[in-house]
Amino acid sequence: MGRGNRPVVKGDKAIRFWDIAVVIGVFAVVMQIVPLLVWAERRISALIQDRVGPNRVGPFGLFQPLADAIKLLFKEDVIPDGADRFLFVLAPALAFFPAAMTATVIPFGAPMLIGGEMLQLQVCRGNVGMMLFMALTGLSVYGIAFGGWASNNKYAMLGSLRASAQVLSYEIAMGIALVSVFMTSQSVDLNTIVADQTGTWMGFVPKWNVLKQPLAFVIFFIAAFAETNRLPFDLAECEAELVGGYHTEYSSMKFSLFFLAEYAAMFSSCCMITTLFLGGWSFPGMPAGETGKLFSLLTVAVFFTKVAVLLFFFIVVRWTLPRFRFDQLMHLGWKTLIPLGLANIAATGVAAQL
Amino acid sequence: MSAATPVVAGKGTLGTRTMKLNIGPQHPATHGTLHLECEVDGEVIVDVIPHIGFLHTGFEKLAEYRSYNQFITLSDRLNYMSSLNNNIGFAMAVEELLGIEITPRCRVLRVIMAELGRIGDHALSIGLQAMDLGAFSIMLWTFVEREKLYDIFEAVTGGRLTTSWTRIGGLSRDVPDDFVPAVKKFVDYFPGVVDEIEKMLNRNRIFLKRTIGVGALSKQDAISHGLTGPLLRACGVAYDIRRANPYLGYEKYDFDVPTAPDGDVYSRYKVRIAELRQSLRILEQAMENIPSGPVTALDTKFALPDKFSIYNDMEALIHHFKLIMHGHGFKPQAGEIYSSTEGPNGELGWFIVSDGTRNPYRLRCRPPSFINYTAMPKMVRGQMISDLVAVMSSINVIAGELDR
Amino acid sequence: MRYDYVGVLIYLVLAVGFVLIGMTAQRFVSKFLRTNKPSAAKLSPYECGEEPVGGTSIRFNIRFYVMALVFIVFDVEIVLLFPWARVFTELYPYYRMTLFWDMLIFVGILALGLAYIWAKGDLEWVKTFRKHLSPAEKVARTPSKKEAV
Numbered sequence: 026m027g028r029g030n031r032p033v034v035k036g037d038k039a040i041r042f043w044d045i046a047v048v049i050g051v052f053a054v055v056m057q058i059v060p061l062l063v064w065a066e067r068r069i070s071a072l073i074q075d076r077v078g079p080n081r082v083g084p085f086g087l088f089q090p091l092a093d094a095i096k097l098l099f100k101e102d103v104i105p106d107g108a109d110r111f112l113f114v115l116a117p118a119l120a121f122f123p124a125a126m127t128a129t130v131i132p133f134g135a136p137m138l139i140g141g142e143m144l145q146l147q148v149c150r151g152n153v154g155m156m157l158f159m160a161l162t163g164l165s166v167y168g169i170a171f172g173g174w175a176s177n178n179k180y181a182m183l184g185s186l187r188a189s190a191q192v193l194s195y196e197i198a199m200g201i202a203l204v205s206v207f208m209t210s211q212s213v214d215l216n217t218i219v220a221d222q223t224g225t226w227m228g229f230v231p232k233w234n235v236l237k238q239p240l241a242f243v244i245f246f247i248a249a250f251a252e253t254n255r256l257p258f259d260l261a262e263c264e265a266e267l268v269g270g271y272h273t274e275y276s277s278m279k280f281s282l283f284f285l286a287e288y289a290a291m292f293s294s295c296c297m298i299t300t301l302f303l304g305g306w307s308f309p310g311m312p313a314g315e316t317g318k319l320f321s322l323l324t325v326a327v328f329f330t331k332v333a334v335l336l337f338f339f340i341v342v343r344w345t346l347p348r349f350r351f352d353q354l355m356h357l358g359w360k361t362l363i364p365l366g367l368a369n370i371a372a373t374g375v376a377a378q379l
Numbered sequence: 380m381s382a383a384t385p386v387v388a389g390k391g392t393l394g395t396r397t398m399k400l401n402i403g404p405q406h407p408a409t410h411g412t413l414h415l416e417c418e419v420d421g422e423v424i425v426d427v428i429p430h431i432g433f434l435h436t437g438f439e440k441l442a443e444y445r446s447y448n449q450f451i452t453l454s455d456r457l458n459y460m461s462s463l464n465n466n467i468g469f470a471m472a473v474e475e476l477l478g479i480e481i482t483p484r485c486r487v488l489r490v491i492m493a494e495l496g497r498i499g500d501h502a503l504s505i506g507l508q509a510m511d512l513g514a515f516s517i518m519l520w521t522f523v524e525r526e527k528l529y530d531i532f533e534a535v536t537g538g539r540l541t542t543s544w545t546r547i548g549g550l551s552r553d554v555p556d557d558f559v560p561a562v563k564k565f566v567d568y569f570p571g572v573v574d575e576i577e578k579m580l581n582r583n584r585i586f587l588k589r590t591i592g593v594g595a596l597s598k599q600d601a602i603s604h605g606l607t608g609p610l611l612r613a614c615g616v617a618y619d620i621r622r623a624n625p626y627l628g629y630e631k632y633d634f635d636v637p638t639a640p641d642g643d644v645y646s647r648y649k650v651r652i653a654e655l656r657q658s659l660r661i662l663e664q665a666m667e668n669i670p671s672g673p674v675t676a677l678d679t680k681f682a683l684p685d686k687f688s689i690y691n692d693m694e695a696l697i698h699h700f701k702l703i704m705h706g707h708g709f710k711p712q713a714g715e716i717y718s719s720t721e722g723p724n725g726e727l728g729w730f731i732v733s734d735g736t737r738n739p740y741r742l743r744c745r746p747p748s749f750i751n752y753t754a755m756p757k758m759v760r761g762q763m764i765s766d767l768v769a770v771m772s773s774i775n776v777i778a779g780e781l782d783r
Numbered sequence: 784m785r786y787d788y789v790g791v792l793i794y795l796v797l798a799v800g801f802v803l804i805g806m807t808a809q810r811f812v813s814k815f816l817r818t819n820k821p822s823a824a825k826l827s828p829y830e831c832g833e834e835p836v837g838g839t840s841i842r843f844n845i846r847f848y849v850m851a852l853v854f855i856v857f858d859v860e861i862v863l864l865f866p867w868a869r870v871f872t873e874l875y876p877y878y879r880m881t882l883f884w885d886m887l888i889f890v891g892i893l894a895l896g897l898a899y900i901w902a903k904g905d906l907e908w909v910k911t912f913r914k915h916l917s918p919a920e921k922v923a924r925t926p927s928k929k930e931a932v
């Protein structure tokens with residue numbers, strides 16, 4: 026398996042300029058992908074709905090999110106009466122951090138030989154990045170829960186209660202799906218999981234985990250929708266029932282932080298699905314052990330192509346499906362995904378013994 | 380927490396309590412302005428008290444100070460999603476009061492426009508239902524189709540939403556030359572749209588889960604609440620005024636009265652979809668031979684002469700003057716009449732009392748939304764907040780019609 | 784190894800900085816540009832334009848807490864499964880089988896627990912769902928699953 030020929034050089038080297046550049050780069054990418062995503066969502070939804078979509082601000086309306094951000098910044102900031110002011114202000118930040126931080130564990134491309142040393146295109150070099158990922162996913166509920174509770178608003182409170190129960194439930198399904206992936210790749214290190222997915226069967230079928238663990242992929246994918254509060258699981262904010270859900274009372278910058286968090290979480294989830302199931306930055310027919318700069322950038326491009334396909338799917342689903350009712354959502358999580366995931370673990374275990 | 384909130388679970392002081400939750404008047408799910416005062420236990424609705432009257436226009440009272448032709452404009456504002464059906468229903472009621480026989484061409488044109496209005500209303504209702512369940516795109520798809528219908532309405536009546544199309548004894552004007560091809564094009568094109576909507580929803584597991592068994596009402600309840608229209612037919616009662624008490628020659632058209640067995644939100648959706656197809660069937664038959672001739676009854680004591688002859692014919696101008704000018708107008712005999720038509724939401728009835736003057740002595744409308752809305756608490760009790768939204772859009776409450 | 788997570792720290796600092804700058808900018812800089820006219824009606828909690836009756840901090844339905852408890856059990860299970868998933872094929876065959884069966888029994892017990900709460904009805908989100916219905920309404924709410932026309 027892949028653990029032996031791991032292409033990553035690690036050592037007790039001090040943190041270097043290029044490492045910091047990667048950190049800043051990843052942060053910049055996450056922050057820049059959000060407006061792009063918002064724009065893409067609006068354009069694609071317009072395409073689905075026989076509309077034109079935003080096309081006035083900048084070329085193809087690309088600067089529309091920027092205009093929205095400026096508008097939001099200039100909006101009046103209202104903290105309702107009876108709100109818990111401290112938590113009310115803290116909640117958007119708490120929602121934003123985990124969503125943005127999830128991207129730290131993702132290996133965005135093949136390691137690059139720069140200045141005579143290997144540079145990993147990943148912020149978190151530790152081999153238990155997945156633990157960090159799970160922890161951050163769990164933390165993401167706090168922002169929503171606090172925000173809804175602190176608003177002193179009934180819709181917001183119902184939304185936050187829904188969100189807490191939903192995120193918690195689907196986190197289990199997600200974790201169980203992850204366990205079977207770890208069993209297949211025999212590692213909890215994302216770099217190793219990617220390395221494990223290189224190569225092909227019969228010359229053209231890539232050895233991706235989606236083919237080795239299809240059930241885990243489906244479970245993880247559904248759970249990712251639920252974790253990011255996207256339709257059909259957007260019960261925490263479903264506008265038809267709870268007006269705005271947990272962010273009903275939020276305005277201005279605080280609202281935009283929630284907004285950022287939602288899209289950042291969507292991006293991170295898609296990155297995670299790509300890394301775990303779709304071979305990450307690898308592609309079929311890839312030369313082994315290549316460390317050139319151009320090659321590395323090519324793998325980054327491959328990675329983002331895969332992520333873009335997933336994001337497109339996320340957006341299309343959002344604009345075509347109706348949403349679940351709350352009990353049905355819990356039903357799906359607890360009675361379908363979790364037993365299926367447990368069975369999948371057992372099956373994977375048995376298969377590994379053979 | 381008020382002392383009046385009852386304890387619903389557990390004993391003593393440790394029980395959970397219900398919460399009062401207002402849905403509306405400013406809520407995304409209350410299309411128009413409705414107010415539902417809900418008592419929820421967790422997310423389960425213990426009780427609902429609907430409050431109405433936010434869009435009260437008082438047009439029943441206004442009618443007492445207007446002549447019959449003037450009131451047609453007000454009837455647009457009733458169920459503004461299908462103003463044509465209101466126009467036609469009201470004109471028919473007054474014609475019955477006056478004893479006017481309308482021309483064959485007028486009858487067929489009224490049938491065509493009434494069915495187009497019904498298609499518009501049902502399409503929108505299905506779209507809104509999908510939207511309230513979260514499928515936003517379907518609502519916009521139906522909006523696009525409605526715009527195409529509105530183009531036809533505009534060509535025929537001059538207005539898109541508020542059509543004010545009929546006149547007592549006929550129509551405001553004859554249809555334009557390209558009316559028949561335009562409607563034919565729509566009739567050919569629209570089944571594809573219905574298929575598309577069905578493709579999106581019929582086998583969608585989430586949609587089925589959200590609608591089957593939700594807001595179900597038994598046959599007995601439906602009848603005792605006086606429900607009509609798609610809601611009643613979704614409870615398995617094949618009652619359609621076009622069949623039960625035909626008007627405008629509906630008895631000559633071959634169409635089915637679709638029913639569904641369960642009386643839940645899904646049945647209502649199915650009935651509405653089936654009715655779209657039936658309306659298309661009626662349209663096809665009606666389009667086959669539209670009689671030629673005038674659209675307005677020749678009895679000019681009641682019916683308005685057409686504009687061309689007003690400008691060119693002295694006698695017509697005098698008639699026009701006698702019908703239109705203030706202090707003039709026809710006077711029906713004293714008496715009262717109840718006339719009803721099948722509106723998109725159900726039985727749209729008009730009760731008119733005439734005291735022999737130019738204005739009605741009393742006018743009362745039987746609005747289908749209002750009667751249908753009375754069964755709302757029964758439908759949602761014991762269901763979740765999400766179901767409330769689904770039920771509300773399946774009733775298709777139009778606030779203008781509800782509050783009058 | 785020592786520096787493996789320094790990147791995460793830097794990243795966190797960036798994120799915190801972004802939020803702080805944003806919040807501060809919004810609080811102080813754009814104060815001169817944005818409107819700030821609070822009124823009693825504007826500051827009251829939004830409830831569709833009606834006066835809210837009763838507060839939000841009430842004793843809420845117990846189901847949420849039950850779900851949280853069940854969650855903790857399963858989350859701990861997953862945490863225990865992670866290291867196992869990493870090493871279970873690497874040991875000598877004898878231990879490997881033991882470890883495998885041990886974990887299978889562990890997961891089996893938890894699955895039993897899941898089955899128990901499932902059978903007990905605690906996974907039904909709304910246990911009180913039909914409590915408020917009259918018998919006639921209960922009959923009406925049971926769909927016949929027949930196709931409509």
